[in-house]
């Protein structure tokens with residue numbers, strides 16, 4: 001097998017995005033476009049990838065250095081193209097790094113959805129001796145380079161839209177911007193490019209006519225799926241590709257048996273805070289209602305049901321758990337776990353370090369952070385548990401909170417097994433409520449309590465019999 005060296009054009013400005021961020025760093029499924037392209041290099045088991053940068057070069061280089069270290073083995077280099085004088089000029093910048101024994105695969109940093117299989121087929125079509133072009137037939141080819149063939153159907157060249165005659169503009173087979181070609185053939189062609197054309201640019205596409213002139217076979221690998229070669233030029237196109245990508249992910253999950261209520265209303269993204277890949281691992285009979293967003297790595301056990309409009313990031317949800325609608329679970333780095341058969345939400349919020357045991361119930365407007373709840377513990381309404389260790393079968397009343405932060409440090413609250421905390425209590429940490437104890441509603445607990453004790457810490461009730469409420473004075 002000929003070694004593969006990937007050349008990624010990423011110097012363009014992306015004017016139509018109207019963004020401060022370089023175009024190739026715009027995100028699709030939470031991952032910069034360029035990382036999607038680098039993934040393709042990884043799938044092809046490329047020997048090297050050379051990224052051609054220009055606009056926002058420092059930012060682009062910094063962003064992909066991190067990504068490549070994390071997930072691939074190929075050698076990653078950058079070359080700068082300043083100023084940007086066209087795609088041919090872009091590829092010329094890589095020549096000092098090109099090795100003659102390799103096949104160069106030219107990709108664009110703004111074309112994220114090409115299948116690895118398509119690229120493999122293109123490399124095979126090049127076969128270490130041919131120029132292979134990836135082409136696609138478009139109902140509206142406006143703006144693209146047209147594939148010009150002779151009477152026998154052999155490719156003769158590529159004509160850019162702006163340079164094409166009326167007859168050539170009628171051709172619907174276009175160049176995708178992706179080619180595979182032996183480097184030893186490409187290098188001398190690049191040296192011969194001129195900018196004698198409508199745009200005054202050095203066109204990479206001019207190498208096709210040179211190949212024909214040199215008697216090098218040119219093959220077109222034609223695909224029908226236009227999405228695979230679609231580029232991102234505007235926010236609208238970015239959103240369209242995002243939907244297409246999400247639909248692909250949704251279908252793949254459904255093929256594994258996951259029941260999505262609507263594959264068009266499903267999102268799985270990388271975690272942009274940590275770079276953790278979007279990955280949804282589902283056991284059997286998982287059901288996911290509409291409009292759920294999954295971020296980072298999420299595991300759903302057997303029979304888990306996720307209600308509509310939930311956001312779930314970096315979490316493990318065990319078998320049989322039910323997550324009711326509008327629940328927000330975000331494990332960030334520490335992770336969040338929900339035990340078997342637990343009932344969460346609606347409108348619940350689980351934050352990093354929430355570890356819930358079996359059959360735990362977390363109801364509406366309950367927030368849990370960095371806390372462990374043992375099997376069967378319940379907090380059903382309007383409550384906060386932060387930095388707490390909660391024992392089995394504890395019942396934590398509506399409106400109760402752990403006061404875990406003294407303004408400088410966080411402290412732990414320990415609520416032992418079978419405790420009943422009434423409504424509207426404040427547990428001022430550090431504090432321990434002994435096993436089986438009861439805390440009366442409205443108590444502010446600042447001292448630890450003994451097992452089995454009833455603790456009440458609130459103003460005593462005063463009742464004045466037959467009290468006359470002030471009445472409005474009649475106006476004189």
Ligand code: UD1
Pocket residue numbers: 009010011012013052081083084085086087088089090108109110143144145146158160174175176177202203204205231
């Ligand atoms: C190019 C092809 C056209 C093809 C189309 C597919 C040429 C001359 N034309 O046209 O046949 O149908 O792609 O989308 O190649 N770039 C640089 N440096 C430059 C110019 C461009 O790095 O000096 C990068 C851009 O950032 C982009 C890619 O190259 O990622 C393609 O450039 P673009 O201007 O979009 O090429 P097109 O004119 O669309």
Ligand code: CA
Pocket residue numbers: 231
């Ligand atoms: Ca383009």
